[in-house]
Amino acid sequence: MSGQEHAQDRDGTDTADERRGIFTRLRLTSLRLRLVVVFALVALTAAVSASGIAYWLNREAVLTRTQDAALDDFRREMQTRAAALPLRPTQTELQRTAEQMTGGGDYGVVLVGENAEGKQIAGVSDRDLFTMEDVPASLRNAVDDRQEVGEGNPVAYHLYWQRIERDGEPYLVGGSRIVGGGPSGYLLKSLEQERADLASLGWSLAIATLLALIGSALLAQAAATTVLRPVHRLGEAARRLGEGKLDTRLSVSGTDELAELSRTFNKTAASLEKKVADMSAREESSRRFVADMSHELRTPLTALTAVTEVLEDEADALDPMIAPAVNLVVSETRRLHDLVENLMEVTRFDAGTARLVLDTVDVADQVTACIDARAWLDAVELDAERGIMARLDPRRLDVILANLIGNALKHGGSPVRVSVRPGEHELRIEVRDHGPGIPEEVLPHVFDRFYKASASRPRSEGSGLGLSIAVENAHIHGGDITAANSPDGDGAVFVLRLPIGAGGPGERETTGSGDTDRGNDTGADAEGRGRGEDGAT
Template sequence: MSGAAKRAILSGLRLTSLRVRLVVVFALVALTAAVSASGIAYWLNREAVLTRTQDAALDGFRQDMQNRAAALPLRPTQYELEKTAQQMAGGEGYNVLLIGERAAGKPIVGASNRDEFTLDDVPPRLRDAVDKRQDLSAGNAAPYHLYWLRTERAGKPYLVGGTRIIGGGPTGYVFKSLEQERQDLNSLAWSLGIATLLALVGSALLAQAAATTVLKPVHRLGEAARRLGEGKLDTRLRVSGTDELAELARTFNKTAESLEKKVADMSAREESSRRFVADMSHELRTPMTALTAVTEVLEDEADNLDPMIAPAVQLVVSETRRLGDLVENLMEVTRFDAGTARLVLDDVDVADQVTACIDARAWLDAVELDAERGIMARLDPRRLDVILANLIGNALKHGGSPVRVSVRLLGGEGEPDGAEELLIEVRDHGPGIPEEVLPHVFDRFYKASASRPRSDGSGLGLSIAMENAHIHGGDITASNSPDGDGAIFALRLPRDASTLREAADGGEDRRGGGRDGHHARGDRGDRGGQGGRDGRRADGRDGDEGVDAQ
């Protein structure tokens, strides 16, 4: 059997596990009941058949002992004993053995059929019981009684009974075969076994029908829950009946209705918040352009200003730049949230791209680059630059020198041969990131001010870097160095992001829909529609954009 067939069988068993359990429980209950009933019926019939047979044989034997054996002389001959035994056994279906004395202490035996029944066939304990004289009392009026037991000879069942004549006379034993009764009981046992098997099959069929009746609403409920989990909040169940399953369906419908209403309210509020941020960002761009122009003039004239005024001018210039960066970051965030962010793909040499990012921001003296030339990747150069600027700038500002950037390729099994994944690691040599901060370093507006020096960033840089990685179908992870010397940010990107076009055409990004539902189209015509940020030159000031505290 192939592995696929085995997996299909196991999957089927898992899917019907509740059905299997119901069938097994029904079958066990039916089997227990049938076996118990059959056992009781067999036992009762067995006792009835054996009791009837032994009573008939013993009653006939007792009557013959009273009528025939008691009529023998006190000292009978062997011929008389055998003749009487044959008369007693004739037509009764059993054999008789009579024991008398021809003289004191000289017993003689007369058998109806010496080939079938001899004194050796009588168990010693039965002979002892028959020969033992009982004391007379108010509860015992006779010194001798009739005793019997069931025994086997050569694997066949027999009834053996015995008694003696009171007041003197022969001792008699009866020997009756129970083979016919055993065959009748075996036939009864087979009949009861077949009945038990039929009951088991019937219970399995009933269990299957009951399981179908119970599991069909459960299956519908599972399908509805799956659709609800996929975002189809208008999913409802058809309710019929008044049982517990119907009540469960009503509860599900109420829950789905409440969830749909809450999600609609949350979506409306979220959309309103997005519009507010987008509108605010666009409205701030016009005054920010004027402020930026004024601050540039003030900065150019800084050397001619009064020394008392110069610090204030420098503060205004610095804070105006920070405000401008914040507005640009907010606009970028709104693009991601609205799902309008697009990839503009190009074939780039990764090492050259990293070098250009570092050189444009005058970080060459502070950053060590370990990247082999000629590693080509099809990515969005501008978005890769944004990611690198934020990661390297974050390491320089909040980590410790030197900052090392390494680039290498990874294959499907972690081998460089046939590599399809790009790995860029940015490592600093600072104090590292506290464990409680690590899960939040990519959150928007998060600043670990308690563990880092005061940040001049907006708290959006690492978040924007993560979004740009996601739109490529990649990811960024943050961790501390195993030796405790600094933090490591690892950027993983597919070597060819153009494979995301098919997913983008289907309305999903590489993340299967993503957190924000971003598309990943590769149209170059989108470059002009990105706004002012998309067309900006990567000068030295861009490296400070959106740099988070780790």
Template sequence: MTEPHDKHRGWTAAKLVIPAGLRFTSLRLRLVVVFALVALTAAVSASGIAYWLNREAVLTRTQDSALSDFQQEMQNRAAVLPEHPTQGELQHAANLMADSSQHFSVLLIGTDENGREVVGNSDLDAFTVADVPRSLRDAVTEKQPVTENNKHAYHLYWQRTTQDDTPYLVGGAKVDGGPTGYMLKSLEPEAKDLNSLAWSLGIATALALIGSALLAQAAATTVLKPVHRLGVAARRLGEGKLDTRLRVSGTDELAELSRTFNKTAENLEKKVADMTSRDESSRRFVADMSHELRTPLTAITAVTEVLEEELDAETGSVDPMIEPAVRLVVSETRRLNDLVENLMEVTRFDAGTARLVVDTVDIADQITACIDARAWLDAVELDAERGNLVRLDPRRLDVILANLIGNALKHGGSPVRVSVTTTEPHEGAELVIAVRDHGPGIPEDVLPHVFDRFYKASASRPRSEGSGLGLSIALENAHVHGGEITAANSPDGGAVFTLRLPVDAAPLPGSGDGEGDDDAPGAATDAKDSQEGGVAK
């Protein structure tokens, strides 16, 4: 019994192609897609298995019934025919065999007394030998030896075929010493039933897919609402609203996550409050200490000035043996005084009390005054056009320039070039001041730290004249103006500090155009004072 591959129509799962550039960034979308794919896979698998099992059951039942009837008719009708039947006898037997409950066509083939082949057909020419596959005919007419296990020389064979898109069942058997018979049964009713089943399963699969998508949407909404609330709370916490808490309900994993978030936020709030309190206490201590030190420092400074005048006097009233010690006391007193002034300035920046006193100035005149006050005219080259008016705080600009130029002279060497440009109004109208020296430049590992407080590039010089606050104070003064300072190395050698300020520096919120800080260090410092705090490059 042979059965070739037959074509059957049903539901096939199309391959889902997702563009390579598409990325699912939404958790809700990912949940819906995963649910849908799982449901689709399950539904297609179940439908395919159900279709295959039903198909085999229907075809096997129809096939077995038709072949059983055909075999019975061959025994009842064809076996009783004479060894050499006439064409009429074969035709009559074929008609009787076809008149069964299975409604199949019958073809009987025999030989008459003259040895000629005669054919009896129940459907005239509708079913001929050409409709029977060659392999089936060879199997039916092949005589097998009769043995203990094989009682019959000929057997019943069948095969499913398709003609004009219509499925058929073809069977054949031969009577020993009699005619050969073939039957042809249409399987079109069964195919229609199977197609209806396939459509039903397809509709069920589509409904399952839609249902899974709706279920995924509902599940995503249930799961993602707490996640969304957690995201909003985390965002608020990141914005500094440390009193943010989540409402906890239930005992599932999301509820436990919410409780953990609340506990973390509570601990963070306590730690931040504690750190803020300690920071405020530290700032208060520095400010109070600086104020308290000013009184004795004022007296000490007056004494050191007298001592310095005695050193410079022609009378030579100071013992030469103690002259180095006196000069060291004068130098260190001046250094301590500058350090206290810088600490007070830093404290004002940290407390947010630094104020701008805005005035309209000629930037070229302002830079010239800064250089002239510190006797740097011979060491600094100025490239600035006069008549370039800007609105800023002259005192704070003087502090910035004194630190940048003094730092360049101290660590880069002369000549120091100061160039001034102004960007176009449509670019934001910025004042750009570049201070370049001709030194060895700043090491790459030092560049990110040049504006850090108390940072010194050389650990071997911890007691250099600078305090490590100058560039930090310069940067803070730039920030008060709404500007910025950057440090880099020039391709032609040397370091370049670039100051960018708006040409019209409006006072920051909380600062006024009133008088400057009473305790602020003045701009008119001498050359040595202006270099205090410079960072070694």
């Protein structure tokens, strides 16, 4: 991957982080918004319901009071004035009586009767205000309808009323007839003042509803803040805990559900801290044991190695019956020596004590030296231009290349091709073989320690640590190694990527302390750390 591609990846990661931050803020905001909306809806429903009921009750009370007062006054006037008229009054008598019935009030009266000739006549208090044409036919019919007089109905005629609207204004129309004969009377009362009063009441209730809504929103905001503040603190504490700050705790007060949640979080964090501390202590003890064991084994192994070298030199002169046993001892002693050295290297990586000894080198020369030192020139094709300079640890690069190339030679197919390609910010070294490739289920484990691709052969010539050490050496440079099968199905491809001008995270360069690593020539016999031990077949 080129440096430009790296930059794109970083930009993509930053963008994803920004999106996650925005989504987090939106989620928090939406939770606050939901609380405010719920409070507002509850308050709005309650306020509207209360206002509606209050308006309806007041409307009925106002209209009923006005209407009853007008109808009662009209009934009295009919009983005192209209009933005093002759059975067949004249036009003048009806007119005068209608005017007297209003009494200068705010309603109009129409009296309807028959004169001496049997002709229907009418008297109106104010012809511009109220005439018979303004009386609904249904009301006239009801007033003229004679009822049967009985136990439950002592009179034949009753007072009826109806609310109408004329020219956009509300009116009350009532009517009755004199019992025993006489004129019929009709009343028209304006309800405009009552409508204005009710409109004013409606506006007052609407303003009260709006104020209640605003007040509920403010209360909801305060309540949401009260609820979300501990939730936010809990989220921040969880984030710090996820970052590895296991001593994070929340201050707890109160006995509500959020306080109980905070107590549960503190108990969980304390339990997690204890378990991690126990695991770290066990891991440190295990690393110390492996390191101590490896150091203790080096002294006897040094003596054994010297003896096996003597035996190997004298192998040709030994009895043919003894020679195979001697060769087995020699090979197993070397294998044990490599295993001890690899374990020591692994403990350095685990303990974080592995260091780089950086130098500016020609990568093509380093690859050529690695291949030549192991006599692989006939089996390896090298595609690398001289002059590709990089700042690396030459010994660790040799370890990486020896393990990758040796793995390809042992488990792949010849020829093995090694190509070196420089990028803007990184170096790419590809090792490709022509073997059967790596099974898909094995690919995720090729760099695992002691991974065996086949359980039927748990013992092999290698230590099972070669590829894992190779990838650790790449990581300490700030690079990486990936494994995949060739797209054309012809072999496996391992790709090493290293930064050209840096020495890994926070460049670590030493001049003397690097001696602590020099006893481990991990790649010297890398052919023993093949795919069978590190994950491939």
